[in-house]
Structure formats: structure tokens, C-alpha cells
Amino acid sequence: MSEDFEIVVLNRDQRFRCKPGKSLLSGMEYQQSKAIEVGCRGGGCGICRIKILSGEFEGKKMSIKHVTQDQAEEGMALSCRVFPQSDMVIESDHFQTTINKQNNERIVT
């Protein structure tokens, strides 16, 4: 039987458990945690962006529109595209989300 991984969200002072094979974001939702913002769940919106401080994971392809190569090297990732393979320590909310009032588009910077 495989063990869940513990995910610590440092800057939110929260933690949740994530089952092997689940994305970090879906693991968080399964535990009814609200430590990370949820959007499209498929890598398209960039709203679930996090910074990975430690831990092993498998990352699925992410658009450079949301995570550039430089940002990826600094640990930035989309939590819906990250599949933990060990306990992890992350940060969320290190970015600002604003709404463009003209077209209701969310802008993540």
C-alpha cells in the first residue's frame, strides 16, 4: 500500500496530504484545503501557480505563458501539473492576482 505525501504550504501555515498519482492541486481539493487558488485544473489559466521549496515531483508540461524557463528554475510551477513523489514544501500566494475590469480577465503576475 502506498503512503500519502505531506504537503506543507509554508506561507499559508497549512498542510494537507496528497495521494500518489494525484496532482498537488487535486490532492489539496480532495482534502478540502484552500491553500492554493483553483482555476481550470488543466494548466491553462496559471492561477494555481506555486513555488516549490523542496520535494520530489513529476511535472507535466507547463505553458511558458504561465511559467517561464527562468521561473521554473526558481521553483515556480503550476500545482495542477505537479505530481508529488515525496513530501513537499511549497509556497502559494507569492504572486498577485488582479482582475482586468474591462474584460474580467484574471492577470497573474
Ligand code: FES
Ligand atoms: S488551475 Fe489553471 S493552470 Fe492550474
